[in-house]
Amino acid sequence: MPSRADSPGDVPRTSGxxxxxxxxxxxxxxxxxxxxxxxxxxxxxxGGSLPLAGVPIAVKGRHGLRAAGPLLAAGGVVVGATSVxxxxxxxxxxGLGARGRTVNPWRADRTPGGSSAGSAVAVAAGLVPLATGxxxxxxxxxxxxxxxxxxxxxxxxRLPSADxxxxxxxxxxxxxxxxAACWWQVVTGEPExxxxxxxxxxxxxPDLGFAGPDPEPVALARAAVERxxxxxxVRLVRPRVPLRLTDPGPAWLAxxxxxxxxxxxxxxxxxNDRRLAGLFADAELLLTPTAPTAxxxxxxxxxxxxxxxTWAFNLSGHPAxxxxxxxxxxxxxxxxxxxxxxxxxALLLAVAxxxxxxxxxxxxx
Numbered sequence: 001m002p003s004r005a006d007s008p009g010d011v012p013r014t015s016g017x018x019x020x021x022x023x024x025x026x027x028x029x030x031x032x033x034x035x036x037x038x039x040x041x042x043x044x045x046x047g048g049s050l051p052l053a054g055v056p057i058a059v060k061g062r063h064g065l066r067a068a069g070p071l072l073a074a075g076g077v078v079v080g081a082t083s084v085x086x087x088x089x090x091x092x093x094x095g096l097g098a099r100g101r102t103v104n105p106w107r108a109d110r111t112p113g114g115s116s117a118g119s120a121v122a123v124a125a126g127l128v129p130l131a132t133g134x135x136x137x138x139x140x141x142x143x144x145x146x147x148x149x150x151x152x153x154x155x156x157x158r159l160p161s162a163d164x165x166x167x168x169x170x171x172x173x174x175x176x177x178x179x180a181a182c183w184w185q186v187v188t189g190e191p192e193x194x195x196x197x198x199x200x201x202x203x204x205x206p207d208l209g210f211a212g213p214d215p216e217p218v219a220l221a222r223a224a225v226e227r228x229x230x231x232x233x234v235r236l237v238r239p240r241v242p243l244r245l246t247d248p249g250p251a252w253l254a255x256x257x258x259x260x261x262x263x264x265x266x267x268x269x270x271x272n273d274r275r276l277a278g279l280f281a282d283a284e285l286l287l288t289p290t291a292p293t294a295x296x297x298x299x300x301x302x303x304x305x306x307x308x309x310t311w312a313f314n315l316s317g318h319p320a321x322x323x324x325x326x327x328x329x330x331x332x333x334x335x336x337x338x339x340x341x342x343x344x345x346a347l348l349l350a351v352a353x354x355x356x357x358x359x360x361x362x363x364x365x
Contacts (some may be wrong), residue, residue, distance in 0.1 A: 043365060050075030051186060057080050058122045058131035067160070067170060068132065074186045082118025082131060101298050104334045105147055110295040113143035113306070116173060120147040123173045130175075130183055131359055133163070137252060138291075138310030141322040143173065145290035145335025148324045150174045150352065151183070153310075154316030154340050159187060165255045166316045177323070177352035184345055193346035193353070197236035202285040202353055209244030212310040213292035220334040222288035224325035230356040233351060240281045245272045248315045269315055276316055278343045285351065290322040290335030302344030312354075321348040323355065 051264045053075030060067050060344040063086040068078055083102045102117040104110040105124045112121050118134030118145030123131050135153040144151025151173050159170045170187075174180040181193050204225055206218045228234045279286060280302035292308050293301070318339050325336040340347045 004022055012069045015109065022266075042126070047135060051182060052076035055130065056128045058119055058128045059115050060119050060131065060133050060321055061085060064132055071130075071132075071183075076130075076186075079128065080122075082122050085115050093144070093155070094128045103298075104332060106327075107298055108296070109328070109332065110332055111146070113139075113146040113295065114119055115139040116151075116171070117141050119173045120144055120149060120151070123147070123149045126175075129179050129207070131173045132173045133173050134168050135171045135314065136163060137314055139168075139172035141320060141335065141337060142171060142291050142306055143311050144322040146295040146328075146331030146333060147173075147327075148232075150177050150180050150324070151322040151335075152180050152345065152348065153313070153320045154345060155319045156314075158343065158345070159321075160175050160327075165351050166251065166317070167255060167311075169314075176323075177349055177356050178206065180321075181349040181353060182229045188211075190346065191348040194353055196284070196347060198354070199229070199232050199320045201237045201283040202234040202287050203243065203279055203283045204236055204287045204293040207292075208288060208309060208312060209242070210247045210356070211292055216294060216328050217291055217334045220326045220328060221336045223265045224323070224336040225287055227359055228355055231355070233358060234285065234287070239276075241278055242292050243249060243279050243286070245274060245275060245312055247308075248272060248307070248312045252311050252315055257350050259264050269321065272312060273316055276318065284340070284344075284347065286339040288339070290325075290337040294330055295332045302324050309337065318342060319345045319348055321352055323352055 022271070038270060051074050054074050056079045057068070057071055057076040058080050059078055060082055061066055061300035062081045064081055065078060072078065083099065102112055102121055104112045105121050116139050119131035119133045122128050124147040133151065135141060140151040140153050151171060153171045154169050156166050156169055161169050172180050172183040174183065184190065185192060188263045204222070206222070207213055225234070225357060229236060246268050248268060254260040254262055254265040288309050291306055293304055293306065310320070318341065318344050320337055322335040322337050326335045328334055338351065
């Protein structure tokens with residue numbers, strides 16, 4: 001149930017159901033890794049385990065309950081539907097929903113990002129430890145960055161999606177990487193992500209070769225990377241060929257436009273896929289700022305694409321995760337984006353959990 005338009009963010013009422021802290025750990029993920037089912041609901045029911053028993057969860061939009069079956073089967077309690085862009089809102093949303101604007105929990109005059117705006121705010125405000133989202137161009141990762149929470153975008157095709165283009169995939173917003181990992185276990189049936197040998201090799205790119213981000217989000221993300229390096233979580237390596245992707249924007253827009261000539265889009269996708277494959281032959285992770293700017297006002301982003309650092313991985317299908325990376329001079333959070341090879345969500349989650357354990361969370365400068 002959406003909140004009143006004058007409340008701090010269009011987020012679900014919890015009627016006292018919200019509880020402090022994150023998702024309780026169950027210790028039920030000790031089984032060896034095997035074939036990956038499309039949903040983890042059956043295995044939990046068969047084993048009598050309810051890893052989300054009583055945990056309040058918010059779902060993205062009024063149709064979000066349709067995809068919440070595994071969470072309900074694991075004992076989760078859906079307490080509300082969060083705000084999403086209303087009819088006629090441009091795809092690049094800034095949180096204007098039918099019940100009024102959704103505000104950034106850190107500054108009411110700034111956007112929380114979109115389109116999983118209400119989900120990010122609900123988690124950041126402590127109403128729920130988990131909220132579902134979908135990510136077609138950065139719609140989980142950008143709100144996660146601008147609200148100071150964790151946001152995971154899954155590999156294209158890994159979980160069911162109604163998007164005919166294949167660009168939009170399910171994701172989650174969570175208070176911690178551990179909570180995001182719990183969501184991943186529930187929806188896939190996979191065991192708890194196992195930490196790989198540390199440090200994990202990584203390549204840093206401030207702009208993917210084309211994006212032109214502002215200096216401050218780049219500096220905040222780079223400082224977060226240095227903390228990861230100092231903590232022994234990652235080791236930066238230089239790729240044999242510097243990463244320079246082709247701007248995916250025109251290709252992304254063509255794939256979304258009915259009747260568009262897709263030959264150019266397919267060429268861009270193929271070339272960027274080739275360049276990313278070369279990078280992941282040299283390193284396990286790619287690290288970038290999540291967003292090219294700080295959160296903008298409710299009047300909109302102007303001529304800047306907030307998605308310039310995220311939608312490349314919707315086009316390529318790679319999994320990606322945004323971690324909090326500190327606060328800018330305006331008092332709003334920024335994010336560090338981790339990108340992994342296809343199907344390596346467990347790597348992203350394991351690295352993010354270890355970062356939280358060793359650094360105590362990346363939020364804070």
